Amino acid sequence: MTREERPKGGDERPISPYHAPGFYADALARGRHRDIVGGRWEETGLIQMQLLLHAGLEPQHHFLDIGAGSLRLGCRLVPYLQPNHYWATDLSGALLQRGYEVELADKTRLSPDHLIEDANFDFPGLPDHITHAMVFAVFTHLPLPMLAHGLAQVHARFPALDWLMFTVFIAPDDRFASPVRQPDGVVTHPDRAPWHHRMSDVLATARAAGFAPTPLPTELPRGQWLIQAHPLR
Numbered sequence: 001m002t003r004e005e006r007p008k009g010g011d012e013r014p015i016s017p018y019h020a021p022g023f024y025a026d027a028l029a030r031g032r033h034r035d036i037v038g039g040r041w042e043e044t045g046l047i048q049m050q051l052l053l054h055a056g057l058e059p060q061h062h063f064l065d066i067g068a069g070s071l072r073l074g075c076r077l078v079p080y081l082q083p084n085h086y087w088a089t090d091l092s093g094a095l096l097q098r099g100y101e102v103e104l105a106d107k108t109r110l111s112p113d114h115l116i117e118d119a120n121f122d123f124p125g126l127p128d129h130i131t132h133a134m135v136f137a138v139f140t141h142l143p144l145p146m147l148a149h150g151l152a153q154v155h156a157r158f159p160a161l162d163w164l165m166f167t168v169f170i171a172p173d174d175r176f177a178s179p180v181r182q183p184d185g186v187v188t189h190p191d192r193a194p195w196h197h198r199m200s201d202v203l204a205t206a207r208a209a210g211f212a213p214t215p216l217p218t219e220l221p222r223g224q225w226l227i228q229a230h231p232l233r
């Protein structure tokens with residue numbers, strides 16, 4: 001998907017605040033690397049760890065954190081996984097780098113070349129042997145065609161994948177067209193970030209990308225839904 005083909009938010013807004021010119025440079029210059037990913041640092045990192053452990057992630061697995069930001073999950077997961085079994089991508093390489101410098105306690109467990117800037121789910125330089133992946137609070141900032149593209153790329157690129165987890169905001173079918181206040185307060189939209197989708201559309205999109213998706217009964221920060229998706233081969 002080229003920059004021109006990518007869907008824009010309504011009225012030619014950037015797709016998300018992350019796509020606004022200068023966003024990362026400004027926020028990083030002000031030392032806001034935790035705020036960029038939404039704050040709630042301890043709580044959200046811990047929840048992600050618990051989800052992964054509950055789902056059976058083990059230290060020898062090869063894990064990809066897509067849209068990993070400043071390593072809110074990575075700073076917990078890197079010590080758990082065998083050295084260099086963690087990989088991270090993000091729209092901003094500078095944000096990944098700041099997380100590595102400030103948040104990763106033992107840098108001997110992760111080579112910095114495992115942090116990869118990637119704006120379009122191309123996964124450059126990543127190994128084929130990724131076994132598990134998380135896309136937490138990333139598709140919540142993107143329209144459905146980018147979710148479709150991201151999932152299709154994951155499916156095509158990682159033949160050893162056991163499962164992927166991702167989060168989305170969901171709107172009830174009868175309120176889809178309007179702004180929706182999610183369970184813990186954030187207001188989502190059908191045509192701009194933070195984006196909501198119909199559950200039926202998300203599941204159909206995941207199936208079309210080659211996955212068997214299952215919504216999991218968890219309560220996540222900001223009212224996100226968690227979907228676990230197993231690739232169909």
Ligand SMILES: C[S@@+](CC[C@H](N)C(=O)[O-])C[C@H]1O[C@@H](n2cnc3c(N)ncnc32)[C@H](O)[C@@H]1O
Pocket residue numbers: 016018036037038044066067068069070071072073089090091092095118119120121135136137138141
């Ligand atoms: C709310 S933060 C979540 C970060 C991380 N997953 C976590 O839970 O701490 C959203 C992240 O998505 C990244 N992002 C936004 N659009 C992206 C895209 N198209 N590809 C990769 N990353 C993207 C942002 O830079 C940001 O780090």
